[in-house]
Amino acid sequence: DAKTTQPPSMDCAEGRAANLPCNHSTISGNEYVYWYRQIHSQGPQYIIHGLKNNETNEMASLIITEDRKSSTLILPHATLRDTAVYYCIVRVAQKYGGATNKLIFGTGTLLAVQP
Amino acid sequence: SAVISQKPSRDICQRGTSLTIQCQVDSQVTMMFWYRQQPGQSLTLIATANQGSEATYESGFVIDKFPISRPNLTFSTLTVSNMSPEDSSIYLCSVADREGVNTEAFFGQGTRLTVV
Numbered sequence: 001d002a003k004t005t006q007p008p009s010m011d012c013a014e015g016r017a018a019n020l021p022c023n024h025s026t027i028s029g030n031e032y033v034y035w036y037r038q039i040h041s042q043g044p045q046y047i048i049h050g051l052k053n054n055e056t057n058e059m060a061s062l063i064i065t066e067d068r069k070s071s072t073l074i075l076p077h078a079t080l081r082d083t084a085v086y087y088c089i090v091r092v093a094q095k096y097g098g099a100t101n102k103l104i105f106g107t108g109t110l111l112a113v114q115p
Numbered sequence: 116s117a118v119i120s121q122k123p124s125r126d127i128c129q130r131g132t133s134l135t136i137q138c139q140v141d142s143q144v145t146m147m148f149w150y151r152q153q154p155g156q157s158l159t160l161i162a163t164a165n166q167g168s169e170a171t172y173e174s175g176f177v178i179d180k181f182p183i184s185r186p187n188l189t190f191s192t193l194t195v196s197n198m199s200p201e202d203s204s205i206y207l208c209s210v211a212d213r214e215g216v217n218t219e220a221f222f223g224q225g226t227r228l229t230v231v
Binding site: 034042043044045046049085087102103104105106107108 | 119146148150157158159160163207209219220221222223224225
């Protein structure tokens, strides 16, 4: 699996958009970009994933650059409950055989939402 | 989404003893994984629990230290053997389905282990 690079920490004002960057310059054509977050003392929570198109769900938006070497997770209106460590992970997601769908975590970004 | 229950949620153990952690899922899943999270650190994958066969361990982890069982598609155990204070960590169970291209993994709340 390709490695990712994230800033160790970021601050965001409550109610504002939080934009979390991730670099994955060695990503392969069949690797997806996944985002998880871990709120203190809890297990990681799935947020969103994508291959090359931008994706949006009820939690966040994922913007992937055209060359797929970087992406940005956007929390449109951050709240205090969004304070967590956010992990950007790239992995292969194959239907049969080959990849095991395992997730390899990097160090992540600690997002602190300020009141 | 899958609901994962881990037991115990926390424990304090004496060095040299062993602890078995259970992971129960509310639905059948093809993939089960065990992670370790040391204090202040990110998650490290220990192994993939394979149903009916030996687990697949990541580099730096061995079966003698972390034996894993997976008797069926909804249950797995991880044993931390001959514990030392360095084994104090949160141990997390994760599940995913191989079927389907876009698969996501779900995590339990973890077992917080302190070895004294």
